[in-house]
Amino acid sequence: MDSLEGLPVFVRTVREGSFSAAARALDLTPSAVSKQIGRLEDRLSVRLFNRTTRRLSLTEEGAAFYERASRILTDLEDAAAAVSSLRATPQGRLRVTMPSGFGLLHFLPVLPDFLARYPELDLDIDVNDRFVDMVDEGFDVALRIGELQDSSLISRRLSANHRVLAAAPGYLHAHGAPRRIGEVADHNCLVYTYRAQRHDWHLVDETGAEFVVTVSGNVETNNPTILRASALAGVGLVLLPLWLIGPDLKAGRLVQVLPRYHGPDSAINVVYPPGRHLSARVRCFVDFLVERFAD
Structure with a gap:
């Protein structure tokens, strides 16, 4: 292969997910994008995309080629940036x-x-x-x-990513606040599903001793902002980072529960x-x- 012709169009098509979206991003017509991809496939003697009327997906060869091609284009962009250094303004x-x-x-x-x-x-x-x-x-x-x-x-x-236990004043007024670590499991605990072992809350006290509480509740989500909103609405207890709920704790919208305990710091x-x-x-x-x- 003696030319980089078609590489930028191929990489953009993969990232955009369709010929038409890539055409808009590159200010080309969809037919021009299709032709460049076709010529690239001819030079490589492989099919890069599986095409249907509803979906565009990479073939196994296309996926392998994309990984290398995207790196090549990134290196070329970096080389161009280095040569022109050194324009003072990144671009x-x-x-x-x-x-x-x-x-x-x-x-x-x-x-x-x-x-x-x-x-x-x-x-x-x-x-x-x-x-x-x-x-x-x-x-x-x-x-x-x-x-x-x-x-x-x-x-x-x-x-630091410091996580603490918290709940809304209304929830604590209705259900009481846990006084010991083992009582956390008795509460409606709102679960973040992207964490490994999502139902096991790992906690550490001020001495460094570690505890695991198995929890359950009526809200599980992969979005911590939804957990925060649910806690603010008085739905249940959460284990969330201070960067997310710190302002709520300061304003009294949430109350820290069992302040001797927190999630392992990351x-x-x-x-x-x-x-x-x-x-x-x-x-x-x-x-x-x-x-x-x-x-």
Whole structure:
């Protein structure tokens, strides 16, 4: 293969999910996108996509080619950025993923400041609470909350992730507050489903002793913002981080329960793939997060 022709169109088509969406993003016609993909498949002598009238999906060969092609384009973008260094202002597209609660409560308020500081950057922000494979899905930076899995990604710690037990005053008035750790299991406990062993709440006291309480309740969700809203409505007891419910505790909308106990501390980290040269786009974003959120 003696040309990079078609690689950007192929990668964008995978990310956008259809020829028509890729065409809009690239300011091309869908037929032009289809032709470029077809020529690329001819040169490679493989079919990259399974095409139906309703769905576009990668073949096994297409998935393998996408992983390499997206890395090649990222390296080319970084090389171009390095050559032009060294324009003082970072520029181009930066793909970022972060948890929904943190993104909405903390990053969204500072987003205008970031964009004003770096007007030549275009942010593509993915906000959700599932685990995202940065390399496979083509993200430049991720904000991760909790224990980091072993990986080749580079991480930079921003802050502690301190989780506490809490409930609304109305709930505690109606059901009473647990006085001992074992009484937590007697309450309607609202469960976060993305945690491993979701029904086992691991707690630590001031001496470092660890306890496990098996809980249940009538609300389970993969969205911590829904847990917060349910707790505020007096539905039940929650185990949530201070970055999410700290203002509610200060305002008295929620009350900390059994303050001697808390979830095992973890951290809020920003992570990004390794490379010999950190792109200006990634560097400025990481530095901005550290500036605004470090401890």
